Amino acid sequence: MxxxxxxxxxxxxxxxxxxxxxxxxxxxxxxxxxxxxxxxxxxxxxxxxxxxxxxxxxxxxxxxxxxxxxxxxxxxxxxxxxxxxAGLWPKDAVARALARSATCEMHSGFAAVRQTFPMNLKRVKAGHEWSETAQAQVQRIDDLLCGLKSRFGSTDSPFIMGHRTIVDAFYAPVATRFRTYRVPVSAALQAWCEAIFQDPDFAAWDQAAHLETWTIAETDVA
Ligand SMILES: N[C@@H](CCC(=O)N[C@@H](CS)C(=O)NCC(=O)O)C(=O)O
CATH class of the missing domain: 3.40.30.10 (Glutaredoxin)
Structure with missing residues (x-):
């Protein structure tokens, strides 16, 4: 088929x-x-x-x-x-509406985070600098994800809505941006980032990325 x-x-x-x-x-x-x-x-x-x-x-x-x-x-x-x-969206209507809002906020927003911290899984960069606007967006992401997790999360799962949903998929690249550029976040958000890194599907993607030989010079050196 x-x-x-x-x-x-x-x-x-x-x-x-x-x-x-x-x-x-x-x-x-x-x-x-x-x-x-x-x-x-x-x-x-x-x-x-x-x-x-x-x-x-x-x-x-x-x-x-x-x-x-x-x-x-x-x-x-x-x-x-x-x-x-499969649970890609939560079953509860309110949880689902808020999960969609968080997802759409990532889909259409956080321009400063995207520009300031280009995704580059192979890279670790010390001494990266960012603007007040980028920092405000980092804080918004932290408050948003941790706020959802404290309302809808589960003690049995490290993911935002109590199991893996589209919210986790949408913010997973952000977890890697924070890792690459050593962006400090709250302990609660860091715990979620670690859960993403340990997810077997994310880990397979990350491993494949590390084996790639293509380069984009401006992202690798900026
Ligand atoms: N809003 C689009 C954005 C997709 C997008 O910007 N993709 C980038 C790569 S991450 C792209 O294809 N850029 C074209 C290029 O680099 O040639 C979506 O949600 O799929």
């Missing part, structure tokens, strides 16, 4: 790609993975990406009938609809 094909960027650099990849894995949905190395030119100018993605961006999920889903959150929603019992 033909599988959906998830086309992603390099695992070392592509934060958007990591999110639906984790959601598909966590939902137990089989898929074929294809990697297109991201280049320095970016957004809509990479002919290999343009050839497979209507928006010129990755990730893009091609379904067996040829239909394409070209947005991170839409792919995660598709995964939830395919495997509704």
């Amino acid at each position: 033909a599988l959906p094909i998830l086309t992603i960027g390099n695992k070392n650099y592509s934060s958007w790609s990591m999110r639906p990849w984790l959601a598909l894995k966590w939902a137990g949905i089989a898929f074929e993975e294809r990697i297109i190395p991201l280049g320095p030119r970016g957004m809509g100018l990479n002919p290999d990406i343009v050839a497979v993605s209507p928006s010129g961006t990755v990730p893009v999920l091609e379904l067996p009938d040829g239909e394409k889903i070209w947005d991170t959150l839409s792919i995660c929603e598709w995964a939830h609809e395919q495997a509704p019992d």
Whole structure:
């Protein structure tokens, strides 16, 4: 049987790609993975990406009938609809609405965090500096995730909503950004970051990223 094909960027650099990849894995949905190395030119100018993605961006999920889903959150929603019992969204309506709000806040926001701390799993950088705006966004992420966890989390699980959901998938790249640039966070958020790092699916992605040989110079040296 033909599988959906998830086309992603390099695992070392592509934060958007990591999110639906984790959601598909966590939902137990089989898929074929294809990697297109991201280049320095970016957004809509990479002919290999343009050839497979209507928006010129990755990730893009091609379904067996040829239909394409070209947005991170839409792919995660598709995964939830395919495997509704996998728990990618919480069952409780209020928890689900707040989980969606947190996810959408990441999807459309935190520009300073994204610009200041480019995802680069192989890198550890001491002495990185960031603006007051970036720090305010780091604090917002800390308050948001820890606030949700204290309301909806479980003592049996280190994840935000009491089990692995799309919220964890959406913020997983942020955990790696904090690791790479040594951004101090609260003990509670650090515990969640460690849970992400120990998740077997995240660990498989991280390990594959470390084996990649592609480089993007400006992200590696900035
Ligand atoms: N809003 C899009 C953003 C996707 C995005 O910006 N992807 C980056 C890679 S992480 C990309 O494809 N950039 C094009 C390029 O580097 O050529 C989504 O949610 O999928």
